Amino acid sequence: MIEIYKMYDVAIVGCGPAGLNAALYCARFGLKTILFCVQEGGMISEAAVVENYLGFKQIEGRALIENFLRHVKSYDVEIVHEGVDKIEKKNGIFLVNGKYESRSIILACGSRKKKLGIEGESEFIGKGVSYCAVCDAPLYRDKVVAVIGGRNSATSSALHLANFAKEVYLVYRRGKLRADKVLVNKVMENEKIKLVLEAVPIKIKGDKFVEELVFEQKGEEKSIAVDGIFIEIGIEPCNALAVMLGVEIDEEGYIIVDHGMKTNVKGVFAAGDLTNVPLKQIIVAAAQGAIAAASAKDFLLENESVRKRD
Numbered sequence: 075m076i077e078i079y080k081m082y083d084v085a086i087v088g089c090g091p092a093g094l095n096a097a098l099y100c101a102r103f104g105l106k107t108i109l110f111c112v113q114e115g116g117m118i119s120e121a122a123v124v125e126n127y128l129g130f131k132q133i134e135g136r137a138l139i140e141n142f143l144r145h146v147k148s149y150d151v152e153i154v155h156e157g158v159d160k161i162e163k164k165n166g167i168f169l170v171n172g173k174y175e176s177r178s179i180i181l182a183c184g185s186r187k188k189k190l191g192i193e194g195e196s197e198f199i200g201k202g203v204s205y206c207a208v209c210d211a212p213l214y215r216d217k218v219v220a221v222i223g224g225r226n227s228a229t230s231s232a233l234h235l236a237n238f239a240k241e242v243y244l245v246y247r248r249g250k251l252r253a254d255k256v257l258v259n260k261v262m263e264n265e266k267i268k269l270v271l272e273a274v275p276i277k278i279k280g281d282k283f284v285e286e287l288v289f290e291q292k293g294e295e296k297s298i299a300v301d302g303i304f305i306e307i308g309i310e311p312c313n314a315l316a317v318m319l320g321v322e323i324d325e326e327g328y329i330i331v332d333h334g335m336k337t338n339v340k341g342v343f344a345a346g347d348l349t350n351v352p353l354k355q356i357i358v359a360a361a362q363g364a365i366a367a368a369s370a371k372d373f374l375l376e377n378e379s380v381r382k383r384d
Contacts, residue, residue, distance in 0.1 A: 082108045084370050085168060085176035087158045087315060090116025091356045092346025092363040093182035094142045099367035100180075101149035105374065108152045108174060115139030116184040117309070117347075118356060120206045122234040125256075127356050135208065138356075161315055166377075168341065177377075178341045178370045181316055181329065182363060185309035185347040185354070190222065194278030195305070202284025202302045207231035211238045214302045220245050220287050222275055223306035229253040229261050231306050236266040243298055245270045245289060270298070278303060311348035324350050335366035341377075343369050 084100045086093050089111035100107040113119060121135030130138065147153070154174075161179060162169045168176045187205040189195060195203055204210040207221070211234055219239045221232045224246030230253075232244045244251075244261065249272050251258050261267050276295070277288040288297045311327045322330045322338040328350040335343045345362035347354045 080106075080175075081167075082106045082152075082174065082176040083374055084108070084178050084180060084367070085170050085174060086110065086180045086182055087161075087170075088116065088182035088184050088312075088346065089114055089153070090118060090182060090184045090346055090359060091142065092184070092359040092366070093180070094146050095360040095363035096180045096182060096345055096367045096370075097151045097153075097363075098146050098149060099364045100370065101146075101151045103367065103371045105367075105371060107150075108154060108176065109146075110154050110156055110158050110170070112155070112157045114143060117187075120208045122208045122211075122230065124356065126254075158315060161319055163319065163339070163341070166341070178373055179319075179343065180335075180363075180366045180370060181321070181337075181342065181344040181348065182346045182359075182366075183312040183315060183348050185311050187305065188308045188310050190275060190305055190307060192275055192277055194280070194284075198278055198280060198284050198303075201282065202280060202300075203278065204302060204304050205306075207234045207304050207306075210302070210304075211235050214239045216240045217301040218299065219243070219302040219304060220270075220298065220300045221304045221306055222246075222287075223308070224248055224251045224253065224271075225306075225308070226253045226257060227308075228306035229257040231304050232267050233257070233260055233264065235304065236264050239266065239302075242267045243270050243287075243300065244268070245273050245275060245287070247272065247274045309347065309354070313348055316344070316348070326350075333365075334369040334372075335362055336369055341373060343373075 083105035084107045086109045097109045118135045215238045218241045220243040222245045235242050273289040273291045275289045279286040316329050329344040331349045343366040345366040346359040
């Protein structure tokens, strides 16, 4: 027989900036809140430096998350370090992982790094292929690495890797970088970083570890010898739970929300990178978390009979 834990007003899935701020606001509203957390801070924990969060000219990603966590933990929020595999809705109540009951749900599951899908990528994960420069940069001290991508995450990773590596190739399929101007300027000024533009990666080669990146450039197959390859080509939403609940998603897999972060499923709200709001930024995700919390509070007040069930 499965044990059912106590009833919660709000169950929040994900503890990036959206989930953490949602938890903070829910607690301040006096809602009994449970926060499911696998990776504290979400993808921010992989950011070497954050330079565009209001109030901090520059702060390490991990330090910013620690500030967030410290703030949330000062309130009455139950944090459970457990992944969520299943959510069911029965008689207006949500059952999470078969044992936690909640009157409402805030999905703040975030996103994950996209994969290239080329030959050798999966084979060499952990053997030279990485998706986290902050995690693995120290392993490539005085070595040669390549970063694939040309937006903010790729340029930021290249700049971080340049603090350790002897040489950094920034490989991008377009003719110019599409990152923020301040990042592009820093890349151009860094002597360790070399641009390889209009280049489409087609294969990763090596024996036991990565040795070579093969790419096509202007119709010609070329390659560069590297010790490591960091893939930064964008993100995709973690929407499995949304699909399970019947939440409407757009063509790219992002949850469709209204201005109140409400989904098409009554009692289910969403916030952060997995929503169809176009600007994927820390400050936007945090704001969405606050809005989702306010909407959850209003929903519970409007459905007082559901809230009073014990």
